[in-house]
Amino acid sequence: MAKSQDKQHLFFGRDESWLSFNRRVLEEAQDDTNPLLERVKFLAITASNLDEFVEIRVASILQRIEDGYTESSPDGMTPEQSLAAITENIHDFVAEQGRCWNQQLQPALRKAGVRVLGWDEMDEAARKAAKDFYQREADPLLTPITIDPRHPFPRVLNKALCIALLLRSKRKSAAGPVMGVVTVPRALPRLVPLPSASGTHDFIFLHDLIERNAAGMYRGYEILSKAAFRVTRNSNLYFQEEESRNLLETVRSELHNRRKGDAVRLEIEQDASPEIVDRLRINFELDESQVYRTDGPVNLTRVMNLYSDTSRPDLKYHAFVPHELRLNRKSEDLFDELRHRDILLHHPYDSYDGVVGFIQAAAKDPAVVSIKQTLYRTSSDSPIFQALTEAAQSKEVTVVVELTARFDEASNIRWARDLEDAGVQVFHGIVGLKTHCKLALLVRRDHDGVVRRYGHLGTGNYNPQTARFYTDLSMLTSDAAITASMGAVFNYLTAHSESDDYTPLLMAPLTLAQGFITLIHREMEHAAAGRPARIIAKMNSLLEPSVIQALYDASKAGVQIDLIVRGICSLRPGVPGLSENIRMISIIGRFLEHSRIFYFENGGKEEFYCGSADWMPRNLFERCEVVFPIRDAQICGRIRNEILAAYLADTVKARWLDGEGVYHRVRDTKKDLPVFSSQDFFMQVAENKASIDDIPKIDAGHANHHKHAEKPVKKAAAKQKSAAD
Template identity: 70%
Template sequence: MAKSTKIQRQFNGRDESWMQFNRRVLEEAEDATNPLLERVKFLAITASNLDEYVEIRQAGLMQRIEDGYQEPGYDGLRPDESLEGLTREIHSFVAAQYACWDKRLLPEMRKQGIRLLDWNELDEEARAFAQNYFQREVDPLLTPISIDPAHPFPRVLNKALCLALLLRPKRRSSGPLVLGVVTVPRALPRFVRLPCAEGQFDYVLLQDLIAQNLAGMYRGYEVQAYTAFRVTRNSNLYFEEEEARSLLETIRVELHNRRKGDAVRLEIEAGAHHEIVERLRTNFELEEDQVFQGEGPVNLSRIMSLYSDVQRPDLKFPPFTPHPLSLSRKAANIFEDLRTRDILLHHPYDSYDPVVNFIELGAQDPNVVSIKQTLYRTSSDSPMFQAITEAAATKEATLVVELMARFDEASNIRWARNMEDAGVQVFHGVVGLKTHCKLALVVRRDEDGVTRRYCHLGTGNYNPVTARFYTDLSLLTSNPEITERVHMVFNYLTAHAEVDDYRPLLVAPLTMAESFLGLIRREAEHARAGRPAHIIAKMNALLEPSVIEALYQASQAGVEVDLIIRGVSILKPGVKGLSDNIRVRSVVGRFLEHSRIFHFANGGNYEIYLGSADWMPRNLFERCEVVFPVRDPAALARIHDEILPAYLADTTKARLQQADGTYVRANKAMKDAPAFSAQEFLMQLAEGKTDISAIPKAASSGPRPAARATKTASNRRSAKKAVAAD
């Protein structure tokens, strides 16, 4: 009991924290200051988030319970206790989602001429169009099924939308009703666009269109009732590597087996006939609290299609064009430029094109003798694939592909096969560890006869599509110390060739965890000695207990700690005697915050690291990750003087975490602080419409990093002048 009490005092619950994050996304859908179609998009994101959470996290809890696992989690709760609370919270959240859709978004959409119509609202022209569409596009894809001794219940695919029917055979009026099932085709749009006046957008749900034609599909029956439903299955991916012939074959088998996962959730329309609900629940072997009824269309994630289909720019965020990279005037190409400076890019404010160009030029340049890259997930039409494929014809081309990137396994397998056929050396990393680091290494025999290494290190995936709406940082460098260690990391990934020291890189699972703990302890030592001590860390999630305990100890030593965490955080900030000096904020806005930044004041000689790793057990101990230092003065100044202060000053899209794990909007907690949005500021900064003087000095929830600020700002101005004069 003492251990459980201590855990509860020190940590919040992981599941509770995740639900708090999705609530923050839902707040953006509810926020009337956001453009209407952006709010629709945010609501769709909450549904997609919840889908993944249920089929992974909730399913995992259920699996643990079935396996008899009783070890308490971070918050001291057993899996069964966590599942009980989580299920209640999901029911509450689903009710809030549909309230947002029904009471806020649908009425506003109607006012703007965007209408989701019931069948009885369609005029003759619209009905004729819909019926013609059904006969031409829909009916050929449908397979109506009736459940009887000769026709067992069909295998319903994970998250496939279906219609369930209660049918009475016409030849016998007595006896039990028959259950029918029709799967709604995934290949067709969920919202069928209807002819209407210019500037108006009318739709009917595909399942409603199918429902109007059920009688024709079940001619020997009378349709007594029908409803839409969807089943979510356990999508946890388990396998024993030592039993597989190869990792590639293992993933192929698991992709097939995933369809056989147990059901963990039934979504069904509110008001569905009780007998349909019970038959489905019994068939899928679900408890009553695993049935979720919604006052609206089943599967709200599909409303995302409205965002792209409705051409109303006035109902979306204003377009933003990323800032392009300008090379030094004397540099013929990016390699010449990198011999004189490092290049830091902040996406999406800075264009992602330089990263793509770096890979493409490396593949095309006859002076390049080798190119290596890691790949976790990317877009299906990535230009980087084409570039490395072409490179294999004239130089050494190596790709480390992560096959187990969740939900991207099939595409990664396909690309891996294609790459191997083209002559690329494809590796799958260290057995048992996901390769999550973002690295590209180009070896070039330069014009002066010297062979040099050039590399890209990033915080985000090599995906030009997501780079337009994920915030990430890229570092392009030819720094010999860094590039040599990147080469060593590739040796580790392809040959499991470990070295004792990867400094200045922090490499997981080898050195990263202990290195981060050492950096945190160093700040505590500075604080005890009266020197500047401040930790600012920006990441997606914070779950590692040893890191949290080190942060608690640093806080007690007098270190100021500001954490910018988009998603899950089980740390308890602001607890007297435990975490008095720790503040946690989350920024949820137009762009998905994805960058990882680690700032240590270090007694006045501050250090900044970037990387692919969150402070989570999986990142520190179960993945191949790389965190790297920023050395270039201009790059340091940009992070120190612009990026981090902007996030700490945000009062518009930031929420402040309370000790109990809940969040309050920063503008409510800091009523006297001026309104300020970090993302809006960074867009304006990229467009040249503002400068760092626009960052409110008193808005931050904690002290701004003052140490060395004047010096780095001066260095950055000097670096800009040097580039201009080059």
């Protein structure tokens, strides 16, 4: 028992921490300082996030319970205890989502002239348009089903919106009520636009329109009650990779099986009749705790259509044009530029066209003889994909495609086959390990006759679409040591050829975990010797117990530690005797914080690293990841003085985590701090409207609740903004 209590003292629960993250996203939907349609978008994102959490995390816990696991997780909780806590949390969260929609967003939308109408609120023109849409678009796609001995309950697809109806036959000799089920077509928009004479943007939910016309589908029946519902199923893949001769075919087969996973959640309208709820719950073999009654749209992810289908720029974030990569005037081309300097791109503030252009230039350049690249997620019309297929016509092209990137498996299978058809050598990485590193390596015979390698290393996926709203870092380089190590990584991915040393890169699963722990311990040694010692680490999630323990040890040794963790954080900051020198903030804003940056003061000889890996067990031990050093002094200055300094000074979108697991808005706890948003600042820098001199001198990461002396990141000597890359 003492051991369990120790665990609870040392770590926050992973799932509770994730749910806390989603609450921070919901706070952005509730925040009336955000543009109204952006708030609607945040609400839809919370619903999408929760869907994935239920079908992956909750489903996994249920599976563990069913398989008889009783071992406690690092937070000291058994699977049964975790499930109970999570279930209560989710029920509260769903209620809060409903209040946000009904009490905040809908009234504000109506006031702004964006209306989701019920049938009784529509005028004759709107009703006629709705009827025409139903008859023309919806009715041909609908298949009404009545449940009886000859018609068993239909197979309801994962997350498909359906309508349940309680029906009574009009025949006098008929038995009791039966149930009908209609699946709402996924091919149609969930919000049907309506004409408006008053200049408003009007919509009706598709399921409301179908319910309105349900009597026409069930002639001979009286409709006693009806309710929209949705079932979430277990979406984990369970194939045994080692036993599969053809990984591509196995993944494709399991994707089909995923759609048949066990039900883990039933969402249904709050006012649904108890009889409908009970029949559905029994059919899907769910406990009462797995039934979620929603006070609002059953599928809140679909309110995203309000954002996309409403042309109201005044209700959205202002348009932002990213900074384009510009070469120095003396450079003949991009490769000439890279022979003289490394280039850092900070997306989305710096355009992703710089990365696309790097691959496209390689494809077209006859001096480039080979291209090697990893692909984890990409877009359906990716120019990178097109460039690789074009390059395969004249040079050696090797691509490592990760087939099991969650929820992108089907598209990745298509890309893999198309690439092979184009002549690309396609590999699927190491058995049992996801390929998550972001690498592109070119071999070029330059004009001076020297064969050189050029590389791109990044923190985000090769996806130009998501690069518009994910914050990531890209480095383009011809550094001989880095690109040689990249070549060794590709040998590992394609031939499982292990090197004794991947220096200067850190590579999971071989050297990354121990490499980070060694760097943390080195800061402890510096602190003990009275030398400058500080760690700043930015990532998506922090979960790995061995790394957390190393951070605790460093804190106790006097190392000042700032963590910028967007999502899950199992570390307890600010605990006396354990972590009083650790500050943790989370930033949720317009863009999804996705970059991973690691800073070690190293006794005054600073080291900077970036990469694809969070401090999580899966990244450190179960994936192929790469973390790369930043060695260009000018780029190091930009990361230190501009990027990290801005994040730590954020007082608008930053929230700090206390030792009890509660997040506090920095702006609420320190009223006297200047108003500063890191993401707004980065946009202004890209537009040449701001510089590092505009970053507040107070380091908000230190000022929020800790009493020890501040130690700002910004160096007094660094007065000039680094040159735009």
